[in-house]
Amino acid sequence: MEVFWYLIVSSILFAIGVYGLITKRNIIRMLLSAEVIFNAALLTFLSLASLDAAYGAMGGAIVIIAISLSAAEVGVIVSIAIMMFRMRKTLDVYELRKFKG
Amino acid sequence: MSLWSNPITMIFLLSSTLSIIAAIFIVYHKSIVYSAFFLSMLGVGNAILFALLGFPIISLFHLSVYVGAAVTFILFSVAMLKEAPSVEPPIKALAVLSVIILTIILIKVLSPFSAEPSFFLNYRELTSLLVTKYWFALIVAAMALMTALIGAITIARREV
Structure with missing residues (x-):
């Protein structure tokens, strides 16, 4: 399979994630859409890294660090959501404006 | 005919279809718990695609760390929260239009890269x-x- 088809799949995934991010107001749903975008970005990165043997291992190393950092990011956002749900009893991101200092 | 009998093509088609359908369900499913479950399906489909590209170690890492830890964490945290229906902003037509334009631009930008993957990690x-x-x-x-x-x-x- 040519790399072009992988890039098309990642473009479609990216578009679906952007659609979800634009149209939803629930914080968990926005997080899930952002994770779809993250998966699309990983697929694009590895597809382009696999084109050249000189950059393949570098792409793999960066993707490993990105995946482990995404685990940290998910933990932080989910704890913010749980905290917000405890304080406001809602997951609507528009409520976050009231948290401004 | 030879295109369809190639096992790599078949695996690519199956996993990419799984990924795209899972992504659509993540955005559209009513229950957030099922959306989080479909995120794990997206992770599995993406891991298969990584392995096809020649990165089997990244694929295993993605399965164990991303699907096994991050998505499971979201799933169990979301199961604790009570689902409240929130108001969706009325910009669906605008969002669809911008997403279509974005996809066309992305495919146009990425179309020069059409070589076979020539790497094994x-x-x-x-x-x-x-x-x-x-x-x-x-x-x-x-x-x-x-x-x-x-x-x-x-x-x-x-x-x-």
Whole structure:
């Protein structure tokens, strides 16, 4: 399979994630859409890294660090959501404006 | 005919279809718990695609760390929260239009890259690169994970 088809799949995934991010107001749903975008970005990165043997291992190393950092990011956002749900009893991101200092 | 009898093409078609359908369900499913479940399906489909590209170690890492830890964490956290229907902003037509334009631009930008993937990731090469060239990024990632752990515990334990 040519790399072009992988890039098309990642473009479609990216578009679906952007659609979800634009149209939803629930914080968990926005997080899930952002994770779809993250998966699309990983697929694009590895597809382009696999084109050249000189950059393949570098792409793999960066993707490993990105995946482990995404685990940290998910933990932080989910704890913010749980905290917000405890304080406001809602997951609507528009409520976050009231948290401004 | 030869295109369809090629096993790599078949696996690519199956996993990419799984990924795209899972992504659509993540955005559209009514229940957030099922959306989080479909995120794990997206992770599995993406891991198969990584393996097809010649990165089997990244694929295993994605399965174990991303699907096994991050998505399961979202799933169990979401199961604790009560689902409240929130108002969706009325910009669906605008969103669809912008997404279509975005997809066309992305495909146009990425279309010159049409070669076969010519790489197979070597475990020894990857680990030596991680500990020699990217050692600082590795330490920063470890510290970020530790900070996230401490922050999550602090936020979860604080009495409101």
